[in-house]
Amino acid sequence: MLKFLTKRLIQTIPVLIGVTILTFSMVLLIPGDPAQIMAGESASPEQLELVRERLGLNDPIPVQYLDYIGGVVRGDLGNSIRSGRAVSTEVFGRLAPTVELAFYSTLLSVFIGIIAGVVSAVRRYSISDTLIMFAALFGLSMPNFWLGLMLIQWFVIGTGWFQASGWGTPQQMILPVLTLGTAGSAIIARMTRSSMLEVIDQDYIQTARAKGVSERVVIYRHALKNAMVPVVTVVGLQFGSLLGGAVLTETVFAINGLGRLIINAIRARDFPIVQGGVLVFAFLFVFVNIIVDVLYRFLNKRIDLN
Amino acid sequence: MLTEKLLQVENLKISFSTGDSLLEVVSDVSFDIGHGKTVGIVGESGSGKSVSARSIMKLLENNAVVDEGSRIRFNGEELLEKTDREMRKIRGKDIGMIFQDPMSSLNPTMKIGKQISETIQIHEKASKKEAAARAKEIMHLVGIPDVDDRFNQYPHEFSGGMRQRIIIAIALACSPKLLIADEPTTALDVTIQAQILELLKDIQKKTGTSILLITHDFGVVANMCEDIVVMNKGRVVEKGSTMEIFNSPKEDYTKRLLAAIPNLHAEKSQESKEKLADIYSGTREKLLEVNTLAKHFPLGRGTTLKAVNDISFDIYRGETLGLVGESGSGKSTTGRTILRLQDATSGETVFEGSDINKYKKRQMKDMRKRVQFVFQDPYSSLNPRQKVKDIIGEALDIHKLFPNKKKRNDRVKELLHLVGLDGSFSERFPHEFSGGQRQRIGIARALAVEPDFIVLDEPLSALDASVQATIVELLEDLQRKLNLTYLFIAHDLATVKKLSDRVAVMYKGNIVELTDSEELFKNPIHNYTKKLLSAIPVPDPNYAITAEKVSPDETLDFSTEGQVFTEVKPNHWVMQ
8 A cells, every 4th residue: 555655656746747847837928028027017127137137037948947846846936926925825825715615515516426326326217317317417517606606696695694705614615615516416426327327237236136135235335335436536536626616616705715816816917826826736636636546446446556 | 834846936927028018038937946956947048047047036127027927936935925025035045046257246345255244144143253254164165265364355356266156155155945046157167167066066965955057058957957947938848857858858949959069979070081181191281380479468567478378380271270278278369369460479370481470561461361350259249330231341342352332242242141141131230130140240251351261269159059050060161162271269179079170279378289179089188188078067967077076276287387299199299
């Protein structure tokens, strides 16, 4: 297990290097002169030159990249143009609400998705199956910012049960989690259904029934664990895309998370923040996928991870 | 109430509802099984034998309807009147079931010890510890070694034969009165089959359980059963004691089934003997010469699997060389490698004077016209979205043999006639045909480019015995008409004997014995060949199976380390 983890971590190094190359190139690709943005519209050529020198913008690009990497390794992601504070402080200060939002949303979508998927697989072609699959299709097709607005319309403006901004109390957290978790539930429900249907047809399910095992135990002890193998992959990818999806949800619900930080930074052309935020998102995504691989091993004994 | 018979099935009638119509698959089936007896239900695919067996457990698909007039009495109770809850108390406790495919019948994510003890926990209210202890006893009974270690392993850590033992252990866990075995050995190699059959007999002796054995193999029933029920198209054709059925079958269908069994002791034809004489005297043209051919597959971490290990043999024009071996022996890899469907690791295949491994693209294309392949599975080897005329005609198009569309389609019809099918079939899709018909289409496809040499890779193993017999006849007929040369790859020794002039026996990547087929069956020399021959269940109830007593270690090891292929008798080569 330890050997597998080490190996898996080493394998992520090229991926992470690729990610840093991409975030680094972002600065080179954006239109306009970064020094001009930092120094302001009215800066004199001498001031501009000074800023360039300070940022190392006069160095050859590979040298700039190595500088950047060196900073990343030390945890130094530069300073925000607007606030002047360290990017790492800004980014990590905003990380918690985003990760929490993605985590609770994943939890919700796993919970609803698996139950709905199992019910509709076990009662295939019944009315509950039709309803669940219709709901899943609806949940998938609906843009989540629209769902967020509707929820605010009903439960904040309408009934006043919840709050529409901020993060921390249940009143603040329930609506965003629901908004973000809906599409995930739909995907997981559909995946669970098809995976369960496949597993139920397997010979070993027949073996279990021939033992005299009750149908409930057949489904939950024998079928579900096997059916979860493909679902876990989807959950992992889902968590990753939820981090991204948080950008919209955080904006709708005015949550001071990483997504909103990045959006505001893009508007203000505060590129060190954008760079740092994207980098942290990418790292999170990679590590979530390692966790998924580990879960895989527990579920599927046939996969030899070494 | 004490009943005389353990199980009585009367007028069993089962239909499947398909949309709004009912399709009757089992009609008026009646049979019974006495205490401690073994009854075999024999039939080909679609005969309704498996459905009948499953109905005893009430484990039919949801769309199955059992007719109200049907009766299944088990141990004095009427099973068809029982609710699902009541049936669950009987399943696994009074009736155990063994399924066909050991690779897919065990839960891959559950430890095998748990899979066995689960049954005991359900039915005997035993504690986890007691159930585990009892499960270990049963594992021991079915011949699984190192019980304490293996108890906590997962199914993928066991071989096919071992998995079937585990499945038997699950079925036996609560000492059932009846064991239903649905094709328990069909998916196993013949030497493993012999062990499993021996195990079942041994268990019956020790526990006194009755066995209902479902099979298509007359060799298996002859060795196992007191009584036989022959089924066809959902009906019982004939039933009686094993001796009666074999010695004096009354119905034509039974007679035909028995006649379709290839006889291991039949003499080869005059024609075959003449061919052999030509080959041995050196007057017959050598079509293909395989020299120290090897194919290795990397297994990772520096180890390699030597699937084919420096083998050499010749194939002469017009002959059939049989290549037999069990799963993993390298026989299919050999077939693919000699035709360069995959590249050889080393060695050469000399075809008409030059090594095909050195051919350029152009030469390969020409060669592909001369040699063809017929595959094992007639279901997956035909593209389901192509019409028959395109399946067969594709090779004609590739080699630009018939640029005229009409002539090309006429040629396809001609080929269909050649393999005994109607020309009008060319407009249809593969799913409209039976397995045997599909295999004929596969053969027609191979014949399209008028090849000299065809590799037949287990072309019969997915087919029923009576269909096998007709395909063997077709292959022999085609060989005669078109002067074809075959490499016939198979695991079934009886058909190999029937079709082949010479036979090579493969074991772990090596050819361990090579001689003409009559000699091989009369005087096998290599120990592995002997073991293989003795394990075949002979379809004759007077003939006892000679497999050795169940041995816990099922790995037969006949090391070929440092041995050489030597001619021990004229034209009889053995690795020693």
